[in-house]
Amino acid sequence: MPQNSNGKQVTVQTASKEYSVFLGKGAIEQLPKLLESFQKKPSKLLIVTDDLVADLYLSNIVSSLTQNFSVHSYVLPNGEEAKSFDNYYAIQTFALENGLDRHSVIIALGGGVVGDIAGFVASTFMRGIKFIQIPTTLLAHDSAVGGKVAINHPLGKNMIGSFYQPEAVIYDVDFLISLPEKEMRSGFAEVVKHSLIWDDEFYQWIRENIKSLDDLTEDRLLVCLENGIKIKAEVVSNDEKETGLRAILNFGHTLGHALEAAYGYGKVTHGDGVALGMLFATRLSEKLNPELELSTDLSEAWERYGFPTKIRSSVSPEELLGWMKKDKKTQNSHIHMVLIQSVGNVGLRSVPDELILETLQEFY
Template sequence: MKSLQIETASLTYPIFIGEGIRKNAVELLSSLNLPMTKILLITDDEVDKHYGEELFNLLHSHWSVKKVTVPSGEQAKSIDMFMKLQTEAIQFHLDRSSCMIALGGGVIGDLAGFVAATFMRGIDYLQFPTTLLAHDSAVGGKVAINHQLGKNLVGAFHQPKAVIYDTGCLATLPDKEMRSGLAEVIKHAFIHDEAFLKDLFTIDSIVKITTEQLNDMIYKGVSIKAAIVSQDEREEGIRAYLNFGHTLGHAVEAEYGYGEMTHGDAVALGMQFALFVSEQVLNCPLDRKHIKNWLKKLGFPVKLKREVSTESLVNRMMSDKKTRGGIIQFVLLDQIGSVSLHSFKAEEIERWLNVWRMEEIE
């Protein structure tokens, strides 16, 4: 087992990473010395099939626990599920010394984290991530639900007390979800670590990723994210760099309809567009064709659906959290490992998006 300390301005907490470590949940949780008068264990119905009962039984032998499941998928990050979980917490008589545990991917982490951030003005929560993407979502304390007008628009900063990342859980993760997580790994490499990106370029198939490669990706991805959030917990500066690929990515997710395309596939499209704009504005010297072919080989989308209009995507970007006074913020790449934040008028983005879409058709 490896462990890392995440140090933010508001809290320092451990992240434990290792194969099979969920079975040591009792020892790991006990070592945190949290009051845990009661535990609300929150998971989704898919994850529950594989790991829900097992974790419930382990915890139940030591603490008073209730397990609640929500439907699997992005739709669970809704106000209805948020209220359902608040009701469960009240009916199970959680108090301010109780805690919530998120067992699942980014959806469960974001949803359960936001419920914990708001129940009685905030109680402890812990994450047991089960997806590759969660190497990103479980670190840094951003928790949120979606509004029908935009993703993650209702949320908070609420750091978990610990993250227990059993990489063995990835054995049951479907390939498309593995690819979704890989997009965030690639993002971390683009913005921070050229050698890591070169290693990733050697992967040409999702199904051929070895356990060793997976563990390395998670450890490096978490380390990069941890280094950034420790300097800027509330996204007042460099944390915004983590949004590389997300300005268009979030617009695509919302415009296609949540759950239609995975978060990672949308981010992969967003990164390709961000690389195009980086080339136009900063003369970023990357071989975009090579990157596009590599992403395509891995199964990522490389073009937008024809029926989705450029105008509607730009409108979505205008209601993004990062947009200020009608000016759209974009994270661009100067070169691998070096990013910067740029502001553009909607018309400029619309023009570039149109040119980029023409290029896709060639």
């Protein structure tokens, strides 16, 4: 594997594959070397991206590859709506029309939406071809690592998908410079989540060093990314297909996904939904474990970061409960949620509907 001269390299080890995450300024320079290092030279490359990212970065990346490879690009509209069956089918058609084969490689250039749909295309095109994740958002530090790929269905988010690991993840922090604050905040929610579920020391570091999003300087951003990715890699290496431990990565997501669905996809960022979901799960945890005192601390931090702390009055607790029951962790229509014992220590518990409704009421 090529070495990353000006950055970090984190290894992700799962049952099905070991791969590297190249992290740092200028990490994108690894891409041509990485493709050259494959045992069989890729016959064709298909870059899947969205219109916002394409305007910023696509032409440079294409021109760095065209000398040695045959390169095609497919540009999706930006946004969660792009993770549709129609777009999935259209990319497959494009790949077939342009003669991609089993030795071709798909490159996902973009945020989590692009990574999810491009990865799912790669996992099913000719029964699976290689793909590389090139995340361009802070949020994608979570979704790009670990091999969860999927598209949405009108009846639920990420309901059609698979577990399919990339060949590598190339995470160039220069791509993050163009992110609007809303997107930085959305991605930062997953950074905080990683600290809460796994690493008290990292959580304390965040509390002391990042009082507001303005504190996310390049150096601190790299600390956040490296720690977040290492935690994700550790969890995934223990449980690639989410039969047990990996479920803890869903902390905050049971309500988070419900809010995204109830408000309408794209009406709340994933990170804002998850942040409110974590606050809700923490409040619920305190009711079941009175020794835990964390929600006041999180509420204050959430105000400083600009995360929401209240649910919009346009959706009712009953409606949210209905969406929460569509969660993939639900069993026999009993909601199972990731709850927190203490920072760094979380677990899955069945929670009665009454307690969920009662706790939701507190957030209006």
